[in-house]
Amino acid sequence: MSRKNIDSLVKDIYKYLESYTAVTPEQSAELALLLSQVICDKLSAYRKPALSMSCIGHPQRKLKLEIQKPIKPTGKQRLRFLYGDILETLLLWLAKQAGHTVEDQQKTVEIDKVKGHIDAIIDGTLVDVKSCSPQSYKKFASGTLPSSDPFGYLAQISGYRTCLKKDKAAFLAVDKVSGDLCVYKPDPDFDLPDPHKVIERAREAVCAKSHLDLPSCEEPVPAGKSGNMKLSTGCKYCAYRDRCWPSLRVFLYKTGPEYFTKVVKEPSEKIKEITK
Numbered sequence: 001m002s003r004k005n006i007d008s009l010v011k012d013i014y015k016y017l018e019s020y021t022a023v024t025p026e027q028s029a030e031l032a033l034l035l036s037q038v039i040c041d042k043l044s045a046y047r048k049p050a051l052s053m054s055c056i057g058h059p060q061r062k063l064k065l066e067i068q069k070p071i072k073p074t075g076k077q078r079l080r081f082l083y084g085d086i087l088e089t090l091l092l093w094l095a096k097q098a099g100h101t102v103e104d105q106q107k108t109v110e111i112d113k114v115k116g117h118i119d120a121i122i123d124g125t126l127v128d129v130k131s132c133s134p135q136s137y138k139k140f141a142s143g144t145l146p147s148s149d150p151f152g153y154l155a156q157i158s159g160y161r162t163c164l165k166k167d168k169a170a171f172l173a174v175d176k177v178s179g180d181l182c183v184y185k186p187d188p189d190f191d192l193p194d195p196h197k198v199i200e201r202a203r204e205a206v207c208a209k210s211h212l213d214l215p216s217c218e219e220p221v222p223a224g225k226s227g228n229m230k231l232s233t234g235c236k237y238c239a240y241r242d243r244c245w246p247s248l249r250v251f252l253y254k255t256g257p258e259y260f261t262k263v264v265k266e267p268s269e270k271i272k273e274i275t276k
Contacts, residue, residue, distance in 0.1 A: 009123075112200075158192035
């Protein structure tokens with residue numbers, strides 16, 4: 001059994017990749033099996049969203065809509081999700097080739113009748129692997145995730161940690177663009193919420209009469225100094241923006257569309273309004 005520690009995980013993965021060590025038929029077969037399982041699972045029949053460990057930390061309004069008014073992902077979105085899952089699977093395989101112990105991959109756990117699947121236990125530490133955009137990766141690399149966690153990653157790993165009664169938990173994050181890797185260990189006393197309370201709050205959201213009875217995920221932000229208000233970045237890219245803000249006005253700027261919730265002063269005539 002490996003005596004390596006998760007603190008050297010990133011360095012060891014890079015070292016393995018730089019070594020150009022030949023991959024054995026056994027190693028190749030193992031990776032092929034893991035990847036085929038992921039691909040077949042993700043490309044299988046559509047499954048209606050349900051309350052799970054991966055979504056309990058989502059904002060209440062978004063969570064209710066996701067479960068009760070699900071929108072099927074587009075082909076483009078499914079492709080993005082798929083290569084993210086493939087990359088995360090590859091990282092766990094690389095961790096093993098780099099000499100670290102990787103156990104209990106995709107083990108099912110349950111707390112308060114809510115199920116989830118952990119990514120793995122690496123060197124005795126519960127690890128959740130995240131493939132990230134450059135902007136999202138910075139939160140893990142800088143340790144600022146607790147101040148901005150719209151996807152509920154901390155609630156998710158807290159639930160896993162409670163189920164498994166683990167003292168140690170960490171994220172292995174990868175920047176999908178640069179290939180940067182980091183291990184982020186949240187402080188269990190200050191950064192990880194009580195999963196029982198999070199699940200109770202999530203159930204209350206799902207049972208709410210209307211999503212509009214729940215607080216907005218993010219409040220609109222000023223669009224300059226005119227008094228106009230527009231959707232925040234998180235809401236701008238949300239598939240449910242029109243359900244939360246039915247009176248949106250959309251203006252096409254050079255940097256892309258902006259979604260206005262309040263227009264005090266009309267934008268310049270050069271800025272085209274999108275009415276469809």
